Amino acid sequence: MAMETGKDCIVRHFSRYGSLSEIERKRLSALEESRIPTEKGEPLWLEGDEARHFCTLSAGWAYAYRHFADGTRHILELFLPGDVIGLQEFPFQRRLSSVAMLEAGEVRPFSHHHLLDFFRDSSRLTALSFAAASYRQALLGARVVHLSRRSARQRIAYLLFELFSRLKRTGEALDDRFRVPLSQQHFADTLGLSSVHVSRTLTVFREERVLERSRDWIHILDPSALAREAGVSESLHEGLVDSH
Amino acid sequence: MAMETGKDCIVRHFSRYGSLSEIERKRLSALEESRIPTEKGEPLWLEGDEARHFCTLSAGWAYAYRHFADGTRHILELFLPGDVIGLQEFPFQRRLSSVAMLEAGEVRPFSHHHLLDFFRDSSRLTALSFAAASYRQALLGARVVHLSRRSARQRIAYLLFELFSRLKRTGEALDDRFRVPLSQQHFADTLGLSSVHVSRTLTVFREERVLERSRDWIHILDPSALAREAGVSESLHEGLVDSH
DNA sequence: CGGGGTTTTGAGATGACTCAAATATGGTGG
DNA sequence: CCACCATATTTGAGTCATCTCAAAACCCCG
Numbered sequence: 001m002a003m004e005t006g007k008d009c010i011v012r013h014f015s016r017y018g019s020l021s022e023i024e025r026k027r028l029s030a031l032e033e034s035r036i037p038t039e040k041g042e043p044l045w046l047e048g049d050e051a052r053h054f055c056t057l058s059a060g061w062a063y064a065y066r067h068f069a070d071g072t073r074h075i076l077e078l079f080l081p082g083d084v085i086g087l088q089e090f091p092f093q094r095r096l097s098s099v100a101m102l103e104a105g106e107v108r109p110f111s112h113h114h115l116l117d118f119f120r121d122s123s124r125l126t127a128l129s130f131a132a133a134s135y136r137q138a139l140l141g142a143r144v145v146h147l148s149r150r151s152a153r154q155r156i157a158y159l160l161f162e163l164f165s166r167l168k169r170t171g172e173a174l175d176d177r178f179r180v181p182l183s184q185q186h187f188a189d190t191l192g193l194s195s196v197h198v199s200r201t202l203t204v205f206r207e208e209r210v211l212e213r214s215r216d217w218i219h220i221l222d223p224s225a226l227a228r229e230a231g232v233s234e235s236l237h238e239g240l241v242d243s244h
Numbered sequence: 245m246a247m248e249t250g251k252d253c254i255v256r257h258f259s260r261y262g263s264l265s266e267i268e269r270k271r272l273s274a275l276e277e278s279r280i281p282t283e284k285g286e287p288l289w290l291e292g293d294e295a296r297h298f299c300t301l302s303a304g305w306a307y308a309y310r311h312f313a314d315g316t317r318h319i320l321e322l323f324l325p326g327d328v329i330g331l332q333e334f335p336f337q338r339r340l341s342s343v344a345m346l347e348a349g350e351v352r353p354f355s356h357h358h359l360l361d362f363f364r365d366s367s368r369l370t371a372l373s374f375a376a377a378s379y380r381q382a383l384l385g386a387r388v389v390h391l392s393r394r395s396a397r398q399r400i401a402y403l404l405f406e407l408f409s410r411l412k413r414t415g416e417a418l419d420d421r422f423r424v425p426l427s428q429q430h431f432a433d434t435l436g437l438s439s440v441h442v443s444r445t446l447t448v449f450r451e452e453r454v455l456e457r458s459r460d461w462i463h464i465l466d467p468s469a470l471a472r473e474a475g476v477s478e479s480l481h482e483g484l485v486d487s488h
Numbered sequence: 489c490g491g492g493g494t495t496t497t498g499a500g501a502t503g504a505c506t507c508a509a510a511t512a513t514g515g516t517g518g
Numbered sequence: 519c520c521a522c523c524a525t526a527t528t529t530g531a532g533t534c535a536t537c538t539c540a541a542a543a544c545c546c547c548g
Contacts, residue, residue, distance in 0.1 A: 017335060066389055068475055074389045088382070091261060091375035096382055119370040123363035126370055130363075130377070131335035137381045138332070138340055140388060145310055145318045148391050148436025152504070183526065192392025197504055199527055215513085231312055396536070427494065441536055443495055459546095 008032070009058040009108060013082055016169070017131035024124055032056075032108050043100040044085065044107065051095050053109045054086035060105015061181050064097045065189070075190040077140070078163070078182075081105070082170050088133050090115055103181045146231070147192055152201045155191040157230035160211070160218060176220040252276070253302040253352060257326055260413070261375035268368055276300075276352050287344040288329065288351060295339050297353045298330035304349015305425050308341045309433070319434040321384070322407070322426075325349070326414050332377050334359055347425045390475070391436055396445045399435040401474035404455070404462060420464040 011028050014020060020028070038044070038060065045051075047066060062079040076097055079085050085099055090112050118125040139162070146158040163180060167173035184202070188195040205211050210226055212219040220226055255272050258264060264272070282288070282304065289295075291310060306323040320341055323329050329343055334356050362369040383406070390402040407424060411417035428446070432439040449455050454470055456463040464470055 070475075072393060074392060076385050076388055088378045091371075091378045092382070096385065115374075116367065116371065119363075119367035119374075123360065126363040127335075127360065130359075130374060133374070133377055133381070134332045134335045137377070137384065138336070140381065140384045141320050141340065144320050144384060144387055144391065147388065148318060149316060150436075185526080192394075194505055195527085196506080196529090200504090200529085203528075231314075429494080438537055439495085440497090440538080444497085444536095447496075 009056045009082060010084070010110075013056060013084055014125070014128045014132065017128045017135065018124075020128075021124070024122065027122065027125065031110050031114055035106055035108050037106050038101045038104065040101060040103045043098060045095050046098045047095050049095045051086065051089040051092055051112070053111050054084060054089070054115075055107040055109040057081055057083050057085055058106045058108055061102040062099055062105070062107075063102055063186070063190075064099045066097050073189045074192070075186065077136075078102075078190065080163075080166055080170065081172070084132055084136075087115075087129070088136060102186070150231075152191075152193050152197050153204070153229055154231060155193065156187065156198065156201055156205070157226050158232060159187065159191060160220070161226060161230045161232045164218075164220065176223060178218055179216050180218050181216045253300045253326060254328070254354075257300060257328055258369070258372045258376065261372045261379065262368075264372075265368070268366065271366065271369065275354050275358055278353060280351050280353065282345045282349050282351055284345060284347045287342060289339050290342045291339050293339045295330065295333040295336055295356070297355050298328060298333070298359075299351040299353040301325055301327050301329055302350045302352055305346040306343055306349070306351075307346055307430070307434075308343045310341050317433045318436070319430065321380075322346075322434065324407075324410055324414065325416070328376055328380075331359075331373070332380060346430070394475075396435075396437050396441050397448070397473055398475060399437065400431065400442065400445050400449070401470050402476060403431065403435060404464070405471060405474045405476045408462075408464065420467060422462055423460050424462050425460050 008025075008029050010032060011020065011025050014028060035058065044055070044062065057079050059081055061081070062085060063075050064077040064079070064085075065073050065075045067073050079099075085107070086095075089095060115129060118129060142162070146155060150158070160180075164173055164178060167178045172178065182190075183195075184198045185195045187193070187198045191198070193201075202211075202213055206213070208222075208225075210220075210222045210229075212221060252269075252273050254276060255264065255269050258272060279302065288299070288306065301323050303325050305325070306329060307319050308321040308323070308329075309317050309319045311317050323343075329351070330339075333339060359373060362373055386406070390399060394402070404424075408417055408422060411422050416422065426434075427439075428442045429439045431437070431442045435442070437445075446455075446457055450457070452466075452469075454464075454466045454473075456465060
């Protein structure tokens with residue numbers, strides 16, 4: 001796996017939401033002291049742990065999940081390289097969900113404290129932190145909508161589209177192919193389906209020549225058909241104002 | 245409907261997330277200039293409108309929703325008296341979802357601009373704004389989990405528990421009865437079920453003497469049975485640190 | 489009282505589930 | 519480089535929760 005662009009992971013993340021001055025860039029990258037390599041499946045923290053830091057994911061994918069008494073697992077969020085993890089838990093004492101790596105990668109932790117420093121002396125970095133959190137929230141809102149009262153076809157189409165859009169945004173999906181290191185069980189736990197049904201539905205998509213999946217790769221053969229199925233509006237990925 | 249506590253709606257909302265100094269209280273309530281009465285069903289804004297302000301809901305319930313091409317409506321969020329609406333759209337140019345009143349009420353608008361003022365000169369109010377946004381996000385995350393791969397019984401139990409918890413928090417649910425101005429169609433659109441099935445499920449709960457519903461009122465007869473069914477952890481409503 | 493919206497009930501259809509077995513795939517050590 | 523193992527995916531068969539459509543009952547509001 002490409003250890004993505006050695007430094008300035010957090011600078012690049014924040015830059016998504018607005019431009020940064022040289023001073024602000026310096027300020028941000030000064031925070032990136034430690035880089036922690038992580039293994040596939042390694043948990044970053046568990047639900048209920050004390051929440052004292054957040055981190056950027058500089059390489060590899062991760063996911064936030066909760067386990068329930070009946071043994072089921074639900075995946076709340078998928079984190080892609082360059083994303084910030086745990087920012088939204090800032091006002092809570094404890095983690096609301098567990099987070100684990102989907103594959104080997106690297107994270108860079110930051111104390112929640114630094115966020116308070118931003119609040120105190122950089123309204124620009126504050127606004128961008130707020131924007132990052134709001135963007136994440138918008139993704140969740142879209143997922144609420146697309147999970148409820150939609151068929152398995154629609155849910156899968158939607159998730160693939162979301163991932164595709166996000167990967168394009170960070171330049172990781174070049175053409176219509178992109179890598180998705182999720183098993184069908186992960187899809188199922190993200191979408192609220194059984195893994196068996198995910199398999200069947202992907203097979204139907206393949207037979208219809210809408211998309212292909214081999215190994216960790218997804219190849220979208222008919223983007224417009226998939227978009228139609230997903231009921232997708234790209235609005236989430238546009239319309240971000242440059243935090244004023 | 246009781247026009248809730250004339251003033252300082254926003255002060256009370258922010259106080260949920262941490263204590264405020266006298267100066268900060270003054271600062272906040274100075275923002276509450278206009279009070280706009282709203283009618284049942286009245287939209288506050290529509291998806292795609294320009295997003296330039298947010299508001300507190302000083303009386304009445306509201307909901308955020310999206311309409312889809314196939315004619316279905318999905319409800320993303322329910323807003324209770326005292327809640328802030330539209331805060332999370334701060335970094336976006338346009339509304340991500342429509343918001344309308346469920347009943348007559350009153351809102352108090354604030355320009356997004358005021359938020360930037362907080363960022364510039366009050367780290368405390370900034371932290372509390374961030375906390376408010378994160379709390380909303382936590383609610384959404386919980387909803388993602390409880391909507392996917394759960395039975396109609398579990399979904400309905402969960403929603404009622406969420407509403408009950410939130411109303412207790414603001415002192416509007418005294419004993420086990422509380423007012424819920426939602427039709428079964430609203431429940432259905434919130435939970436991703438058909439209204440027919442909502443009706444059947446509520447009937448079963450009534451026969452099992454778990455809860456009763458008459459008119460706009462819910463009476464929880466067996467709270468522990470409902471909590472069990474909901475698979476609820478109250479953690480969301482505890483564990484808010486006093487924003488450091 | 490009458491009428492529109494909401495809720496309830498019935499009946500039949502179906503999408504997604506579970507369990508179970510067969511097959512494919514990738515990773516590892518000999 | 520191959521054989522083997524563990525894991526992931528596919529396929530089959532039967533079941534069940536929830537859906538749709540439709541009609542009846544209910545209930546608030548005027």
